[in-house]
Amino acid sequence: xxxxxxxxxxxxxxxxxxxxxxxxxxxxxxxxxxxxxxxxxxxxxxxxxxxxxxxxxxxxxxxxxxxxxxxxxxxxxxxxxxxxxxxxxxxxxxxxxxxxxxxxxxxxxxxxxxxxxxxxxxxxxxxxxxxxxxxxxxxxxxxxxxxxxxxxxxxxxxxxxxxxxxxxxxxxxxxxxxxxxxxxxxxxxxxxxxxxxxxxxxxxxxxxxxxxxxxxxxxxxxxxxxxxxxxxxxxxxxxxxxxxxxxxxxxxxxxxxxxxxxxxxxxxxxxxxxxxxxxxxxxxxxxxxxxxxxxxxxxxxxxxxxxxxxxxxxxxxxxxxxxxxxxxxxxxxxxxxxxxxxxxxxxxxxxxxxxxxx
Amino acid sequence: xxxxxxxxxxxxxxxxxxxxxxxxxxxxxxxxxxxxxxxxxxxxxxxxxxxxxxxxxxxxxxxxxxxxxxxxxxxxxxxxxxxxxxxxxxxxxxxxxxxxxxxxxxxxxxxxxxxxxxxxxxxxxxxxxxxxxxxxxxxxxxxxxxxxxxxxxxxxxxxxxxxxxxxxxxxxxxxxxxxxxxxxxxxxxxxxxxxxxxxxxxxxxxxxxxxxxxxxxxxxxxxxxxxxxxxxxxxxxxxxxxxxxxxxxxxxxxxxxxxxxxxxxxxxxxxxxxxx
Numbered sequence: 001x002x003x004x005x006x007x008x009x010x011x012x013x014x015x016x017x018x019x020x021x022x023x024x025x026x027x028x029x030x031x032x033x034x035x036x037x038x039x040x041x042x043x044x045x046x047x048x049x050x051x052x053x054x055x056x057x058x059x060x061x062x063x064x065x066x067x068x069x070x071x072x073x074x075x076x077x078x079x080x081x082x083x084x085x086x087x088x089x090x091x092x093x094x095x096x097x098x099x100x101x102x103x104x105x106x107x108x109x110x111x112x113x114x115x116x117x118x119x120x121x122x123x124x125x126x127x128x129x130x131x132x133x134x135x136x137x138x139x140x141x142x143x144x145x146x147x148x149x150x151x152x153x154x155x156x157x158x159x160x161x162x163x164x165x166x167x168x169x170x171x172x173x174x175x176x177x178x179x180x181x182x183x184x185x186x187x188x189x190x191x192x193x194x195x196x197x198x199x200x201x202x203x204x205x206x207x208x209x210x211x212x213x214x215x216x217x218x219x220x221x222x223x224x225x226x227x228x229x230x231x232x233x234x235x236x237x238x239x240x241x242x243x244x245x246x247x248x249x250x251x252x253x254x255x256x257x258x259x260x261x262x263x264x265x266x267x268x269x270x271x272x273x274x275x276x277x278x279x280x281x282x283x284x285x286x287x288x289x290x291x292x293x294x295x296x297x298x299x300x301x302x303x304x305x306x307x308x309x310x311x312x313x314x315x316x317x318x319x320x321x322x323x324x325x326x327x328x329x330x331x332x333x334x335x336x337x338x339x340x341x342x343x344x345x346x347x348x349x350x351x352x353x354x355x356x357x358x
Numbered sequence: 359x360x361x362x363x364x365x366x367x368x369x370x371x372x373x374x375x376x377x378x379x380x381x382x383x384x385x386x387x388x389x390x391x392x393x394x395x396x397x398x399x400x401x402x403x404x405x406x407x408x409x410x411x412x413x414x415x416x417x418x419x420x421x422x423x424x425x426x427x428x429x430x431x432x433x434x435x436x437x438x439x440x441x442x443x444x445x446x447x448x449x450x451x452x453x454x455x456x457x458x459x460x461x462x463x464x465x466x467x468x469x470x471x472x473x474x475x476x477x478x479x480x481x482x483x484x485x486x487x488x489x490x491x492x493x494x495x496x497x498x499x500x501x502x503x504x505x506x507x508x509x510x511x512x513x514x515x516x517x518x519x520x521x522x523x524x525x526x527x528x529x530x531x532x533x534x535x536x537x538x539x540x541x542x543x544x545x546x547x548x549x550x551x552x553x554x555x556x557x558x559x560x561x562x563x564x565x566x567x568x569x570x571x572x573x574x575x576x577x578x579x580x581x582x583x584x585x586x587x588x589x590x591x592x593x594x595x596x597x598x599x600x601x602x603x604x605x606x607x608x609x610x611x612x613x614x615x616x617x618x619x620x621x622x623x624x625x626x627x628x629x630x631x632x633x634x
Contacts, residue, residue, distance in 0.1 A: 070364045073405045073448070109600045109615055110363040227629050254604030257364055257597055259408045267406030269365060274603070282605060284595050285410060285432030288568060290608075290630055304607065311610040 002185040002193075003164045009181040011155075011162060012045040015125075017178055018153075019043040019086055022123070025062060027051035027089040033133075035089070037062075043088065050089040050155060052130040054321055058250040059094035062087060063101060063118045066247070066273045070257070073267035079114075082121050090126040092147040093138055093319035097250040099150070103313050104253045123170065126151035128197065132204060135322025137335050139205045140213035143319050146197055156193055161185075163193045208320075212339035219316065219338055223306040225345040227299070235337055236295035238330035243275025245301065245324035245332075251317040254281075276300050302337065363600060366403045366448025367392075372423065373443055378507045381474055382439060383415060383427045388449045393421040396459065396482040397591060397619040400451030401599050402426065402438070409448075410434040411596040413478035413618070415510075418456075418485050427477035427509060453599040454618050457482050457563060457589060466495040466556045468583075470574055472544055472566025476500055476509050478591050479565050483518070490523060497555060498526040501544030501570065505530055505537040527552060544570055545577045557582035565591040572632040575622055585623035592617050592625070 005011055019042055026048035029035040035055040040048070062085070069079070098119075105115035129136075129145035138145060147154050152171035156163045163185050166172040175182065185193075205215060226232070246252045256274040261267060274281060277297050283289040291297045309317040318334070325333045369388035376382055392400065396418045403409040410432070416425035430439040441447075459482070467486065471479045479498075486496050498518060502508040508515070508528065519526045529540040529547045540547055544566075547553060562583045564574050571590055578588050594606035594613040601615035609628040611617060625631055 074368055104602050108602060110602075112363065112602070253602070255598070256603065256605075257409060259403065259406055261406050271364065274605070276604065282595050282607075284593055285435060286429070288593065290594065296630075304604075308607065308610055 002190060003175060003182040004161045004185045004189055005164070006181055006183040012043065014164075014178050014181040015048075015088060016043040016045070017181065018123070018125070018174055019088075021084065023083045023085045024048075025085065025087040027055050029055075037087075048088065050125075050127040050157070051091070053132050053136070054091035054093055054129070055089070056323075058097070058248060058321075058323065059087070059090055060097060060101060060250060060253070062122065063098070063115055064105070064253065064255075064273075068114060068271040070269040070271055072262060073269075075266070082117055084121050084123075086123040086125060088125045088127075090124050090147075090151065091129055091321075092126065092143060092145060093136075093321035094250050095124065095126050095147050095150045096143055096319050097321075099315065100251045100309070100313070100317050101253055123152045123174070124150070126154045128154070128156040129200060130157060132207060133322060133326075134207075135325040135333075135335075136204060136320060137208040137211065137213055137322060138320035139201060139215045140208040140217065140335070140338070141219070141316050141318050141320045142215070144197075145200050145204050156196070158189065158192045158196050160189045160192045163189060208335070211333075211335040212342075213335055217338075217342060219306045219341070220310045222338070222341040222345040223302050225348055226341050227303070229344050229348070231340055231344050232299040233295040235332065235340070236293075236298040239277070239294055239298055239332060240330055241277045241279065241294055241297070242329065243277045244327040244329070245334075246275035246277055247273055248323040248327040250319055250321050250323065251305070252276075276304065298332075302341070306338075363450075364598070366401065366409070366450045369447045369449045371441055371443050371445045371447060374441070377427060377509045377511070378502075380430045380439075381427060381507075381509055382430075383425050384438065385416075385423055385425050386447060386449065387423040391421040392424065392449060392452060394418055394424070394452035395456030396485045397457040397478055398452040398454050399478075399596065399599075399614075399618055400424070400426075400449050400453065401596070402434075403448035403450070404434055404437045404441075405446060405448065407437050408434045409450075409597070411453075411599065411614070411618075413481065413591065415477035415480040416484070417488070418481060419488060427474060427480070429474040450599060453596070454614055455616065455620075457619050459485060462486075462561050463492050464494060466497070466560040467493055468497045468499065468553070468555055468560055468562045468578075470544070470548065470562060470564040470566070470578070471498070471500045472570035472574070473502060473507065474509060475564075475566030475570070475591070476514075477565075479563065480510055480513075482563060483524075487518075487523070494556075496524045497553070498524055499529075499544065499547050499553060500526075501529045501531070501547070501566075503530065504532045505534050543573075545573050548574065548577045548581065550581075553581070555581065558584070559587075561587050561589070563589045568593065568632045579622075585626055586621050588622040590620055590622060590625065592620055594618075 024040045027035040028038045035051040105112040126147045151167040305317040373385040399413040414424040415427040596606040596614040601612040606613040
């Protein structure tokens, strides 16, 4: 059942209640047009916000840190357990991306105990987007500016009040424990909520279409059809292989097991984010490299997101968050790449049917 | 919580044997046995330095130690070649898909190796030799740069041929004193002149440098081997070994978990199967 905040309570009160006893990750800002995560021990009214749109850094960093200590050589000492955590203000693009990480780190050959612990100990409080960034294009890749699942609790702010919904057994318990702050959502409130979601979705569709991307476009076919096309060289001409698109991406999961020495000069191992744009990413000993050219590496990023993941998980590994577009110092816009792939693919099909007719 | 999936178990180097000027066979004893099947690989780690994937060259019947035949060709292998008996290493594994040896029963098996690629093939060969009556015939065709660079030279030139148990033929790219065998490319000794085989229902297993595998596969197809009966050990940058880290992707596969052994029909539609 969907709820709202009772007339005698405030959103701050209920969020502070849920935050109690947990490490808190909440949004601050916006500063220079961007929200950032801040870590705290309580929900701080006035400073913390649920945010109108997604924050700068990807949510993945809370489950798959940029640098994660794995262990020391011949040392079986268990790592300190993670504290209980709650994350406020998660947007659907980031939330949906966790399906990629669950696939890789939970449902593969060997579950990653660190990832599993982080997932188990983290309550996710998502909220509907109330605005968007210029780079957003979630409807083009089958997403929308609100969560359909994967959250513990979802909060939507509407002109008629908040709509609060549980999405898991844990979320249900949290709602039940906070009964004193909540009241059933009225039909009128829910009607306004549905209308707001439909309107927000339309706005995002229009923004995507302004960049030539329509919901339902088969990007897998476009990327696979254009695999050998020269347009990848044109796209990659300005790429400086910095890997920013990989690191900032809400779905990129590749990592390096890095050996080195700890502060006591003992051999130790860490897990670091890695980037398929780097020349050495796929290189083998002895000088072999399946992707020696930059254009091949840039194409690989799209191949992985729009061909590999549809084959293994039946979804794109892109949620339209637009972070890669923001991060690219060469101004490579993922929407332009996808649109050009679709155009190029259409041209190739037209060309091959011309040939057939002749 | 013990993240053993990312941390190796300790192992000791028991013995190091020179095979060629740049290839050595390391006998490694892990603190606990590592049972593996021929074709599977392990990650061998030098403490504090790094880790790299290798396929054991010893018999899969033995699990308390393994032999790994390693060419000096990069950072980790440079370190390994500088180590000595008694030194500590780490091992993770076994990983990946082995040769489907159970499907080989009753059939003719052609083993094609190039250079250091004969390591994994030796492991397979030792498993086959253990039960030789189970197979119609076992043929070995191997190519090396020169006499000096033939790996497992004694076995290849004498041991495996003894009593005609196996049909072994070698070739070298460059002749040198002491070599009276064939001189030429490996694909030369896969022609009808040098290879009498039942290609249409035979099994072919190949491991070697990518360029050799590329032309070798073409030759085997030309001879009539069926794509589903040609098994290739693919080399990619396998790092985590469990399909997570992304380095070894090959089309819709991760070589570490879906390979490293693939039949050619699983791979043939990949646009970039071989390095340029």
